[in-house]
Amino acid sequence: MQFEGKRALVTGGARGIGAAIATRLGSNGAKVVIADLDIDKGKETAARIGNGAIAVQLDVTSPESWQAAKKEVDAAFGGLDILVNNAGIAGRSAPTWELSFEEWKQVIDIDLTGVFLGCQTFITGMIDQGYGRIVNIASIAGKEGNPNAVPYSAAKSGVIGLTKAIAKEVATKGVLVNAITPAVIATEILAQVSEEHISYMTSRIPMGRVGQPEEVAALAA
Template identity: 50%
Template structure:
């Protein structure tokens, strides 16, 4: 479901930082949000639409896509895609181009956590799956949209990494490693596109209560909360606000950047 506070008319809540804008800064822009049928992706897609964008939500679940479209309303196209399949990603890119007429923005937020266990006991198949979704799938999506952005001489790519990619969370080695790799990929691609009016940045959230919590053990959730100086989890609205600035025209002299949204947890 769409988190409370997300919708056409956003409000401000000082404690939770739910500041919203009613302007139309994304008017005429075409965006892709991967993992956009739930969690942070859904929050970002909702805000982009509320500010004028046409959005293609990429997700694996037809049911979740239909529900997200119904919740957000007009301005949304649902595209079913398995991002771990490069051919499927390319097909989704072509379907999106046909539906929207262009691609200006990519927010790559699809991801999984994998099991919570020690590195030496980590199942090989689970390791490969986490890396395939969080790193390879994100790479395929970044790779697929760049040619269209180059042809349009404009683009904004925002990759969702994690504070775990900076610090490394115990009992989450695959997740931490994959998110560290996303940071490295973002920096490389940002430099490659720096002269093309295409910015590439990433965000590194601490824990935000979304359906991804269902993939984690309670001790691991408790550990993540204990590391946040603010003493609370982040909100979808707080992360979406930062992502949407990075996806906007205002973000014109920042690329290859890594933006903390961790309640003070980040150590660098």
């Protein structure tokens, strides 16, 4: 199988796009770590995947939580080969002048800082072993900029820039870093988005429909 013997961690892996990616990795032979704030749902997803999959509780905004997760991963699998930074939130649909600083900061902390911390936590181990694959889930909003979604658009644009910069830092070290920029995908995160905003996004998609998590998973793995 394609990922036989590889060790993979997926943030936000308990549900949605993360669960679809984790499932695809597991079905292709990888030992999967579901890293999620919702540890109970994470354990359910890990049990469904099987093949030795485990779940760890992770707050992607906390450096200490990342270090604790790394210790669990090292104890279980002895290191990591594949990191998928998927965890994220959309935030409230509202124009810039109606947003609070706290709303801005929450989206930036989860969607951008969380990706930075994940890369920083595991990339040195990948460099040392001469192999690593990092996939960061960005968004078309990071390329186009979606109205009434300024924090999300800014965070995902940051993820794209971060991905390009880190990829250049490790290009000769056996570590590949890439980003995927989906449009609107049918996950629970849509509950955070207004119907008007969903209609706006789908109107810009040539196929005229919402994507499925499994379609993103096929790009990641």
